[in-house]
Each structure stands twice: as C-alpha cells, then as structure tokens.
Amino acid sequence: MVVDSQPRQALVRRVTGLARSTPGRLSLIVVVLVVASLASGWLTTWSVNRQERALEDLATRSEPLAHAAQEVYRALQDADATAASAFLSGGLEPSELRERYEADVAQAQAALSVATATSPELTATLAAQLPVYTGLIETARTNNRQGFPVGAAYLREASGLMRTQLLPAAQELYRAETDRVARAQDEASFPWGSVAVALAFVIALVLTQRYLTRKTNRLLNVGLLVATGAAALSLLWMTTVSVLVMNDVADSRAASQKVDVLAQARIATLTARGEETLTLVARGAGQTYEKNFVEVSERLEGLLDQASKLDDTAAVDEAMKQFRQWQQVHQRIREADDAGQYTEAVSLIGSPYFDSLDQALVRGIGEARQDFSDEVAVARVSLSGTAVGVLVLAVVGAAGAAMGLWQRLKEYR
Amino acid sequence: MRRLALAAVLLLGACASGPAPSEVVPRSAPAPQPANASTVSAAPSSQANPPPSCDATASLRPGALPQPGQMPDGSTMARIAQRGRLIAGVDQNSYLMGFRNSFTGEIEGFDVDVARQIAKAVFGDEKKVQFKVVTAAERIPMLQSGAVDVVVRTMTITCDRLEDVDFSQVYYQAGQRVLVRRNSGITGVEGLADKRVCVASGSTSLNNVVNRAKTTVSVPNWTDCLVMLQQGQTDAISTDDTILAGLAAQDPYTEVVGSRFTDESYGVGVPKGQEDLVRFVNGVLERMRTDGTWRGIYLRWLTPLGPAPTPPVARYRD
Structure with a gap:
C-alpha cells in the first residue's frame, strides 16, 4: 500500500507544481478548454439528436398509432350501432347499412394491425374477440332472415360483448397511444442541461481571455477570440432552435389536445347514436338506453364546448349546430315513441343530422391533425443541420483555444 | 495452461444453447354469454315463506260489455278511451305468443291478439293499442307504476302475484x-x-x-x-x-x-284495485270464448302445440 501511494503522490506533486508556474497553468487551461469544448459540443449534439428522434417518432409513429387506435374504437362502436339499426329497419336489412357495417369491421381490422406494433397485449385481446363478435352478428342475421326472434337475442349478446370486452380494450389502447404521444412531446422539450453547459463554456472562455490579458498585457488573443465566437454562436444557435422547437412542440400539444377532444366527441356521438337506436329496438323497455343517451349527450355537448374554446373553427361550429338539430329530432323521436307512434319514431331516426355531425367532426379532426403534422414538420426543419453545425463549431472552438494558448506558451520557451 | 483454457472454451461452446424456439400462443377468447346471465343457487326469497293460499284463478264476474266508444263515465276504460290508445305490456321474444315479426317489424302472437281484442272492445278498432315490451321480471313493476294498462305476456296467475296486481279470468291453460x-x-x-x-x-x-x-x-x-x-x-x-x-x-x-309437471293458468294482468277493468277484460274474454275468436287466434298461432283445445272454463268469485 505504501509503495502504491508513492507514484500517485508524485503525480499530484507534478500537477500542483505545474499549476504554480504560469506556463504550467496555461498548459492545464489548454487541456481543460479543449476537453470542455468537445464535451459541450458532444452533449449538445446528443440532446439535439434526442429531440430529432422524438420529433421523428411523433411524426411517423406515435401520432399515426394514436390515430389508428382511435379508428379502432370508432369503427367498432359504429359497427355495433349500425348492426342495431339494420335490425331495427324490419324486413331485410338495407344494403347501405350492411355495407357500412362491413366497412367498419374492415377498418377496425386494418387499424388494429397498425396498432399491434406498440401494444401487442391489448391488440391481441381485440383480435381474439372481434371474430367472435362478427360471428354472433352473422348468427343474428341468419335467424332474423328466417323470422326467428332468437336473432334479436344473438344481437343483444353481440352488443353485450362489444360493450363489456371490445370497447373497453379499444379505449385502453387509445389511452396508451395518446400517452405515448405526450411522452414523445416531453422528450422534444427545451434542453436546459446542454444550454447551461454551453453557457458555462462561453463564460470559461471569457474568463481565460481576461486572465491572459492580465498576465501577458496583450489586449486580444485571436485564437481564443475565435473559440469564444464559435462557442457563443453555438450557444445562440442551439438556444434559438430550442426556443423555436419548444414553441412548435407546444403548438403540437395544443393540436393533439384538439384532436383528442374532437375524437372523444366523435366517439360520444356514435355512442349516443347507438343508445338512441337501442331505445327503439327495446320498444318500451329501453329506459336504461335513453338514460345513457341523455348522459352521453351531455358529455358530448361539454366536449364540443371545450373544442370551440380551444379553437373555434368552422368545423366545430358546424358540429355544434348539427348537434343541436339532432337533439331536437331526438326529442321528437321520444315524443312519437312515448305517444305510441312507433313507426313515426323509427322513420325519424333516419334524419341526416347525426351523419352531418359526424362528418363535421371528421373534418375538425382532419384539420387538427394537419396542424399537428405542420408543427412537427416545422420543428424538424429548424433542427436540421444543428447537430452537425454544433459539432463543427465545437471542433473550431477547441482548435482556436488550443492555438491561441499555444502562441502564449511558446513565449515562455 | 493455454491449451487447457482453449479446451475449456471449446467445451463450453459445445454445451451452450440458444433460447427455445418461440411458440405462437393463441389468445383464448372466453365464450360469450347473454348479457346479465347469472347462476341461481336457491329459490328466490318468495319461496322461503310459503305463498299465501287462495283461490287464485277465480276472478270477478263481468257485467254486460259497453259498446265500443261508449265507456262508462269515470271508469278506467273511459280514461283509456280518452287517451286514444290502450297501452299493453307484451313480449317480443316469445315466438308464437308475443314476438317481433322481423319482416314487418310489428309485434305479433297469441298474447298480442288477445291485447288487440281488448283494444277493439274499447275503441272498436284493434289497431288502437301501443305495445310496450316488458321482460318477465318487469311485468309487476310496470303495472304498479301505471306504465301499462294491462299485461298480456304468458303471465301465470299465482296467489303471490295477486298480492301486488289483479288478474282476469284464465285465458290460456299452459303447463x-x-x-x-x-x-x-x-x-x-x-x-x-x-x-x-x-x-x-x-x-x-x-x-x-x-x-x-x-x-x-x-x-x-x-x-x-x-x-x-x-x-x-x-x-x-x-x-x-x-x-x-x-x-x-x-x-x-x-x-x-316429458309431460306437464305444473299447471300455469295465464291471466291478463291489471293494476291492483282496478276492478272495473278486470270485469271489462273478463267480458271481452267471455265473448272471445263464445263467438269463436279464441279458437281462431289459437289456430293462427298455436297449432304446433296440437289441435285447438276447448278454451279454459271461467271461474268467478263475484
């Protein structure tokens, strides 16, 4: 142990000895500055890369996946409501309803296969249950075709499966994917650490310059000046870009919040539609469905209000207008049904307001998604070249500092 | 020494094995069941204390049927007439008795035709009836709340139920x-x-x-x-x-x-205390029995059960 400690003590002595003489001190400063410049450059490049990756993930993965998950939910919900409507129509189901149902199932399948990448557990549940659901619907259809009331029982069973198994899983999937978007947005946030390090490096360069001026009585050192310039430029570049990116990411957050609110509104619209239809299918025994309709409608109105507060676009206005019309028609449906005019009530359910509301929401969601995509694209453009630029500036800074101090060191030889 | 190390490495290499080949495990989807299916372990509480004994199938004797559209003032039937339609609780899931015709969307069946006969006696028009679909468990609550005027839904007359609602005479004998x-x-x-x-x-x-x-x-x-x-x-x-x-x-x-192991006497359920409506419905059923309407309705729906039997005999406690 005693033998071991001797070389270390010798090293410490040498370094402290170096630090005591001016040339020694200068040599140490060269080493420290070169290492600091490269380290700061590396750190900045790393954090810029991280932001770039996060933005790329947002643009090409998280957001498309969140949208796919939302589509899974919407398509399933719509398939169920459409199956109930087809049953309600009496006689053979209208072909447009059948086509809509088939399109919904195909859409749910397609969206599900996209979403499999990130949530294999949830999508496996959905993938296992969806064929069971469609099987029940086909059994219901076959029985219905023969005029057997057991068809309605199969439809009820299918709807129960949808409400208790498929939709909750789809809801969870949507939550998981939107959380992923939020996490990616967090990753692209302002890189405080790197900015602080870069700033500290600039200050260190300025202090070195002052120390040199005092020791050598020369006003300026070109090498150090170049190094300071490069470091300051790098700091300015990174700060500016980060502020821009931060702004864009904040805007993209607002856009995804809008998408989320509108998507929830769309799901609420479809849910309310399903409840409205089932109230009529139940024929007088549908109090629970009507209660659900009222609850979901209130939630829907709240969501539309929230959407118009976030961004009062034409699409949102239109959605609100169609929603009010729909509610009025619903009132008339209830009055007709309660007054025993069942056929009248069933004919009223074909009013166009529900579809118009849905289309307005689709438009709103499309616009908000475009906003999101634009913001992320702008952020990616502002980041481009930053990583390489900062690295080049770091090398220039290191070289400048080394050369500047080398000149002074030579004078001591 | 080096040779030994080499041998050891070779030996280890021979023994090392990769992970087992992956398997595709199917996700089992539990078989779906009808909503609200539940296992019943014991008889419901009403069975715990024996039902009150009574002469369940004896109903109130009908008077002369008023002409359609001329219901006695202040009677339950007059109230129904004023509304413009009879509200009948029926089933839409019991094929032949009360079910939804999937071609027309209309509710039809033996019970439904009985309800139409009651509407015909009030209005002279068997179409002036609104059907409300009730489940078996909802029949008594719907009568008690006044949501329906009558329930014609394979409802067995029991002493237990007579505590909560009134019944017409027996219109069908099932088992x-x-x-x-x-x-x-x-x-x-x-x-x-x-x-x-x-x-x-x-x-x-x-x-x-x-x-x-x-x-x-x-x-x-x-x-x-x-x-x-x-x-x-x-x-x-x-x-x-x-x-x-x-x-x-x-x-x-x-x-x-198997053979019938119980007797189920179907009656039209009426809210408790509406004696005038019970007598009126009994009058309608009496007429259906004598003028062949009952037989006609049976032949329309229930031939899978065999040839038309004689209608149940009315019993009254006045």
Missing part, C-alpha cells in the same frame, strides 16, 4: 315442460338432477325448477336461453309448453320432452 337437444337422453324433468337448466328471471318456471336441477342459470329473456342451449352452455330449458313450442320452432335440433 311447464322441458326443452332439450334431440338425442340428449333427457326424457323429462326427472332427468335434470345432474344438468344445467336455463330459465328467465322473474318467471314462475324458475321456482318450479331450481330445486330439481343441478345448476340453474337465469337470463332476461327466453330467447337468451335458446342462445345458451345452442352455444352448449346449458343442457335444457324448462318453462311453459307455449314458450317451449315457440323456441322449438326456431331450432329443429331441439325437442320438447
């Missing part, structure tokens, strides 16, 4: 039997001791079968029972032969077995 898959080996209610049986909740059939079967499952509607039978989740369905005939007609792989 409980058993529906099974063909070739199941079950020949009657005696064969249910080690089987799973499905019944509708809130029905008298439930009380009759719960102690005779190994497991009893209850669901909201009789068609839900047929779903469970077709999905292999129950071995048998036990209820009135009228309902079973309707279920058997929807699935040729099933058959009704």
Whole structure:
C-alpha cells in the first residue's frame, strides 16, 4: 500500500507544481478548454439528436398509432350501432347499412394491425374477440332472415360483448397511444442541461481571455477570440432552435389536445347514436338506453364546448349546430315513441343530422391533425443541420483555444 | 495452461444453447354469454315463506260489455278511451305468443291478439293499442307504476302475484315442460338432477325448477336461453309448453320432452284495485270464448302445440 501511494503522490506533486508556474497553468487551461469544448459540443449534439428522434417518432409513429387506435374504437362502436339499426329497419336489412357495417369491421381490422406494433397485449385481446363478435352478428342475421326472434337475442349478446370486452380494450389502447404521444412531446422539450453547459463554456472562455490579458498585457488573443465566437454562436444557435422547437412542440400539444377532444366527441356521438337506436329496438323497455343517451349527450355537448374554446373553427361550429338539430329530432323521436307512434319514431331516426355531425367532426379532426403534422414538420426543419453545425463549431472552438494558448506558451520557451 | 483454457472454451461452446424456439400462443377468447346471465343457487326469497293460499284463478264476474266508444263515465276504460290508445305490456321474444315479426317489424302472437281484442272492445278498432315490451321480471313493476294498462305476456296467475296486481279470468291453460337437444337422453324433468337448466328471471318456471336441477342459470329473456342451449352452455330449458313450442320452432335440433309437471293458468294482468277493468277484460274474454275468436287466434298461432283445445272454463268469485 505504501509503495502504491508513492507514484500517485508524485503525480499530484507534478500537477500542483505545474499549476504554480504560469506556463504550467496555461498548459492545464489548454487541456481543460479543449476537453470542455468537445464535451459541450458532444452533449449538445446528443440532446439535439434526442429531440430529432422524438420529433421523428411523433411524426411517423406515435401520432399515426394514436390515430389508428382511435379508428379502432370508432369503427367498432359504429359497427355495433349500425348492426342495431339494420335490425331495427324490419324486413331485410338495407344494403347501405350492411355495407357500412362491413366497412367498419374492415377498418377496425386494418387499424388494429397498425396498432399491434406498440401494444401487442391489448391488440391481441381485440383480435381474439372481434371474430367472435362478427360471428354472433352473422348468427343474428341468419335467424332474423328466417323470422326467428332468437336473432334479436344473438344481437343483444353481440352488443353485450362489444360493450363489456371490445370497447373497453379499444379505449385502453387509445389511452396508451395518446400517452405515448405526450411522452414523445416531453422528450422534444427545451434542453436546459446542454444550454447551461454551453453557457458555462462561453463564460470559461471569457474568463481565460481576461486572465491572459492580465498576465501577458496583450489586449486580444485571436485564437481564443475565435473559440469564444464559435462557442457563443453555438450557444445562440442551439438556444434559438430550442426556443423555436419548444414553441412548435407546444403548438403540437395544443393540436393533439384538439384532436383528442374532437375524437372523444366523435366517439360520444356514435355512442349516443347507438343508445338512441337501442331505445327503439327495446320498444318500451329501453329506459336504461335513453338514460345513457341523455348522459352521453351531455358529455358530448361539454366536449364540443371545450373544442370551440380551444379553437373555434368552422368545423366545430358546424358540429355544434348539427348537434343541436339532432337533439331536437331526438326529442321528437321520444315524443312519437312515448305517444305510441312507433313507426313515426323509427322513420325519424333516419334524419341526416347525426351523419352531418359526424362528418363535421371528421373534418375538425382532419384539420387538427394537419396542424399537428405542420408543427412537427416545422420543428424538424429548424433542427436540421444543428447537430452537425454544433459539432463543427465545437471542433473550431477547441482548435482556436488550443492555438491561441499555444502562441502564449511558446513565449515562455 | 493455454491449451487447457482453449479446451475449456471449446467445451463450453459445445454445451451452450440458444433460447427455445418461440411458440405462437393463441389468445383464448372466453365464450360469450347473454348479457346479465347469472347462476341461481336457491329459490328466490318468495319461496322461503310459503305463498299465501287462495283461490287464485277465480276472478270477478263481468257485467254486460259497453259498446265500443261508449265507456262508462269515470271508469278506467273511459280514461283509456280518452287517451286514444290502450297501452299493453307484451313480449317480443316469445315466438308464437308475443314476438317481433322481423319482416314487418310489428309485434305479433297469441298474447298480442288477445291485447288487440281488448283494444277493439274499447275503441272498436284493434289497431288502437301501443305495445310496450316488458321482460318477465318487469311485468309487476310496470303495472304498479301505471306504465301499462294491462299485461298480456304468458303471465301465470299465482296467489303471490295477486298480492301486488289483479288478474282476469284464465285465458290460456299452459303447463311447464322441458326443452332439450334431440338425442340428449333427457326424457323429462326427472332427468335434470345432474344438468344445467336455463330459465328467465322473474318467471314462475324458475321456482318450479331450481330445486330439481343441478345448476340453474337465469337470463332476461327466453330467447337468451335458446342462445345458451345452442352455444352448449346449458343442457335444457324448462318453462311453459307455449314458450317451449315457440323456441322449438326456431331450432329443429331441439325437442320438447316429458309431460306437464305444473299447471300455469295465464291471466291478463291489471293494476291492483282496478276492478272495473278486470270485469271489462273478463267480458271481452267471455265473448272471445263464445263467438269463436279464441279458437281462431289459437289456430293462427298455436297449432304446433296440437289441435285447438276447448278454451279454459271461467271461474268467478263475484
């Protein structure tokens, strides 16, 4: 142990000895500055890369996946409501309803296969249950075709499966994917650490310059000046870009919040539609469905209000207008049904307001998604070249500092 | 020394193995069941204290039927006439008795035709009736809340139920039997001791079968029972032969077995205390029996049960 400690003590002595003489001190400063410049450059490049990756993930993965998950939910919900409507129509189901149902199932399948990448557990549940659901619907259809009331029982069973198994899983999937978007947005946030390090490096360069001026009585050192310039430029570049990116990411957050609110509104619209239809299918025994309709409608109105507060676009206005019309028609449906005019009530359910509301929401969601995509694209453009630029500036800074101090060191030889 | 190390490395290399080849494990999807299906372990509480004994099937004697459109002032029928339609609680899931015709969307069946006859007696128009679909368990609550004027829905007259609602005279005599898959080996209610049986909740059939079967499952509607039978989740369905005939007609792989082991006397349910309406309905039923309407309705719907029997004989307690 005693033998071991001797070389270390010798090293410490040498370094402290170096630090005591001016040339020694200068040599140490060269080493420290070169290492600091490269380290700061590396750190900045790393954090810029991280932001770039996060933005790329947002643009090409998280957001498309969140949208796919939302589509899974919407398509399933719509398939169920459409199956109930087809049953309600009496006689053979209208072909447009059948086509809509088939399109919904195909859409749910397609969206599900996209979403499999990130949530294999949830999508496996959905993938296992969806064929069971469609099987029940086909059994219901076959029985219905023969005029057997057991068809309605199969439809009820299918709807129960949808409400208790498929939709909750789809809801969870949507939550998981939107959380992923939020996490990616967090990753692209302002890189405080790197900015602080870069700033500290600039200050260190300025202090070195002052120390040199005092020791050598020369006003300026070109090498150090170049190094300071490069470091300051790098700091300015990174700060500016980060502020821009931060702004864009904040805007993209607002856009995804809008998408989320509108998507929830769309799901609420479809849910309310399903409840409205089932109230009529139940024929007088549908109090629970009507209660659900009222609850979901209130939630829907709240969501539309929230959407118009976030961004009062034409699409949102239109959605609100169609929603009010729909509610009025619903009132008339209830009055007709309660007054025993069942056929009248069933004919009223074909009013166009529900579809118009849905289309307005689709438009709103499309616009908000475009906003999101634009913001992320702008952020990616502002980041481009930053990583390489900062690295080049770091090398220039290191070289400048080394050369500047080398000149002074030579004078001591 | 180096050779030894080399040998060791080679030996280790020979022993090292990769992970087992991956397997695709199928996600099992639990078989779906009708909503609100539940297992009944014991008879409902009403069975715990024996039902009050009474002469259940004796109803109130009808007077002369008023002309349609001329209901006596202040009577329950006058109130119905003023509304412009009779509100009848019926079923839309019992094939032949009360069911939704999937071609027209209209509700039809034996019970439905009885309800139409009541409407015809009030208005002179059998179309002036609004049907409200009620489940077996909802029949008494719907009468008590006044949501419906009458319930015509395979409703057995029991002393228990007479505590809460009034009944017309018997308009159909049914009895409980058993529906099974063909070739199941079950020949009657005696064969249910080690089987799973499905019944509708809130029905008298439930009380009759719960102690005779190994497991009893209850669901909201009789068609839900047929779903469970077709999905292999129950071995048998036990209820009135009228309902079973309707279920058997929807699935040729099933058959009704055994003899009737209960008597189920169907009556029209009326809110408690509306004696004038009970007498009026009894008058309508009396007329249906004598003028051949009853037989006509039977032949229209219930021939799968056999040739038309004589209508049940009315019994009155005045």
